[in-house]
Amino acid sequence: MKLKKMLVMPESIDAPGIDAGSGPYPLWGMILLRFLKSGMVFAADKSQSNLEYQMHFGANGGPHLYRGLDLLGQEVEADTRVIWREHGAHILRKGGEIYGDASLFYNTLLDAQRRIKAVKGDIYTLGERFPSRFGIGASGFCAESITTSKDECLDAWRSFINSLRIGAPFVITIVLGSTGYSAGEFTFFPAVNLTIEDVVEMFAMLPVECTAEEVRINFREGHGGTAIVVGRRIR
Numbered sequence: 001m002k003l004k005k006m007l008v009m010p011e012s013i014d015a016p017g018i019d020a021g022s023g024p025y026p027l028w029g030m031i032l033l034r035f036l037k038s039g040m041v042f043a044a045d046k047s048q049s050n051l052e053y054q055m056h057f058g059a060n061g062g063p064h065l066y067r068g069l070d071l072l073g074q075e076v077e078a079d080t081r082v083i084w085r086e087h088g089a090h091i092l093r094k095g096g097e098i099y100g101d102a103s104l105f106y107n108t109l110l111d112a113q114r115r116i117k118a119v120k121g122d123i124y125t126l127g128e129r130f131p132s133r134f135g136i137g138a139s140g141f142c143a144e145s146i147t148t149s150k151d152e153c154l155d156a157w158r159s160f161i162n163s164l165r166i167g168a169p170f171v172i173t174i175v176l177g178s179t180g181y182s183a184g185e186f187t188f189f190p191a192v193n194l195t196i197e198d199v200v201e202m203f204a205m206l207p208v209e210c211t212a213e214e215v216r217i218n219f220r221e222g223h224g225g226t227a228i229v230v231g232r233r234i235r
């Protein structure tokens with residue numbers, strides 16, 4: 001099920017959006033904004049450093065910083081808005097053709113600055129603290145990637161769903177078959193090892209109508225794919 005098939009149209013939702021366990025980049029934030037008539041998307045994460053990173057990419061009015069290497073391999077730091085304003089049409093040019101609208105990208109970045117709010121938030125208490133509050137929600141690789149307990153994973157999803165208004169659409173992405181993963185030298189992130197059947201069974205216990213689709217995207221070792229759950233809260 002796609003949001004379009006569920007008749008969720010751009011600029012149609014009249015309540016704030018939520019991205020639970022947003023991580024460092026306001027990617028879901030920018031996608032969710034597209035569906036709101038006006039108002040904010042909250043990018044909630046438990047980690048302070050992720051919130052600060054979100055602000056480097058425009059959330060809370062931050063500057064949209066790009067830090068990395070340029071084409072000559074030199075370290076650069078630049079404001080992404082300036083890059084899009086000054087070079088947007090060039091970036092989108094392939095051969096002689098312009099194959100995109102640079103102003104659309106530029107305006108998306110501006111909109112993110114005004115309307116994405118990075119906040120400290122705990123997915124386990126979202127439903128209790130903000131019952132039936134949000135008009136649309138997303139949660140990318142969060143509930144199953146912060147614990148090894150299936151019950152806790154379900155609690156996190158239930159809490160996220162309870163923070164949505166009845167009828168509100170949502171998208172959740174889930175790593176399947178994950179045994180956890182290492183980041184850097186000393187950090188190990190846990191995970192619940194789920195199959196697509198587990199996911200279907202778990203969402204059947206929640207007050208939602210949804211579809212769960214398995215896709216094979218290989219973004220790192222040690223997992224068996226991704227599930228995308230799209231649906232609505234129904235009670």
Ligand SMILES: C[S@@+](CC[C@H](N)C(=O)[O-])C[C@H]1O[C@@H](n2cnc3c(N)ncnc32)[C@H](O)[C@@H]1O
Binds near residue numbers: 022044
């Ligand atoms: C695997 S990352 C996913 C990040 C991002 N959503 C993405 O799709 O790339 C999991 C995120 O959940 C956050 N997190 C961990 N425990 C949390 C909690 N109890 N409530 C909210 N976020 C939490 C972590 O800080 C991390 O940013």
